[in-house]
Amino acid sequence: MRATRSLLPVILLLGFTCGCTSTANTGAAPSDVLALQSGPEASTADGSLKLVKHLPAPAGTRDGTEQFLSPNDVLEISVYQAASLDRTVQVDSSGLISLPLIGVRTAAGKSVRQLERELEKAYGASYLQSPDITVFLKESAGQRVTIDGEVARAGLYPVSAGTTLLDAIALAGGFRDVADQGKVYVFREVGGARLVANYDVGAIRSGRMANPRIYGGDVVMVFTSQGRVALNNLKEALGIAVNASRLAVIP
Template sequence: MRLIDRLFLAIVPGFFVLAGCTSTANTGAAPSDVLSLKTGATSTGDGSLQLVKTLPPPFGTDGGSEQLLSANDVLEVSIFQADTLNRTVQVDSAGRISMPLIGVVQAAGKSVRQLEQELERAYGKSYLQSPDITVFLKESAGQRVTIDGEVAKAGLYPVTANATLLDVIAMAGGFRDIADQNKVYVFREIGGRKLVANYSVAEIRSGRLGNPRIYGGDVVMVFTSQSRVAMNNLKEALGVAVNASRLAVIP
């Protein structure tokens, strides 16, 4: 099994299914060595993978305009005219923060604005009149994306609220020479559904396709171009043959 296939299997274990798709991808059918087709499947309730033409934004992000908080994020909470209640807090592994007077509050999975509103309701209920609360995301642990496959520097990278596919490819140092720019897959889990879309970076760069947003938790996988591998092998073989012929004629 090729290295790129093993990397793929490590990301989404189990049996992969293309379900409920009228179109396989932005650039045509998915390669047969990447995904398996199970005809008649209409959902991914069994944890299988669903190929979609375009990935929707994560739930609760207001169409992608909001960033969701996650465990280990560090927040600065400021309460106007109540400085003694201000805190720098870290979201714990259960997704909660602890604030003076009101105690534990669930933070993970909410946007900054949603958390501000919840804190204002909690403090306004018993302690403060019309509280004005600001939450600032100081450090984000959850806003990272995994970039793997045929890129110069595969790894885990932090992303901003407006990161795009081209941005994260650039973070990883661009494509290796054997990468297939038409086989760039983005994986995203939404509401328990595992989704994947195939994007052609070549067409994005040419302006024929839009540059999709990338969110924390996404996995970007760049697959190998078999034609490029074959060409490199051919060049290598020709180089060996030429060198051998030169050696043969040396007196």
């Protein structure tokens, strides 16, 4: 009887925990969390964040087929049959690069293919006949994604042209045991608007939902499963109760 009574406050505490919603591990503002709980096409009170069913590709990327260069990106530029013009350059904070003969050029905000065409035109105008130029994005400062919440290793991770949501979760070491795989949210800015979509990773893995593409600048947030938290608390409480019962029978 003594052990049973000692367990009662713990059970009451578990009941309270199951009914609560915590944002401590999400990093989201309370207004953002309220929007996420309001269903499809919901938005925050000030309209700054809109919940949508599917996230569109970032603006200007031709439905995600092109990636735009950013300040601090590192580029390898090769000029066919003119090795003396080859350079490894970093896009400066103003979005500019400097190259031999043609001087300073704007790189940020352009796709790799667009920059290649512009450099070929610039070199072809006065210096080379039918130049063939290749631009390779060696390091991308802008193509990084933030992964937070109930993952093994939250942080900032680089993404490539084909990175998907499952890839992003794997980069962060997978889910923690209290993660709700049905409450994985991806935040993205598209044309100045803040959008967020909810994805069910279990449904993605089973083929019932498409595996979405992840882009640089996205934020992936994994919410906590209150049921799993309660179950863990119950296991811990039962362990305490067993220990208490054993102590109770010691003369």
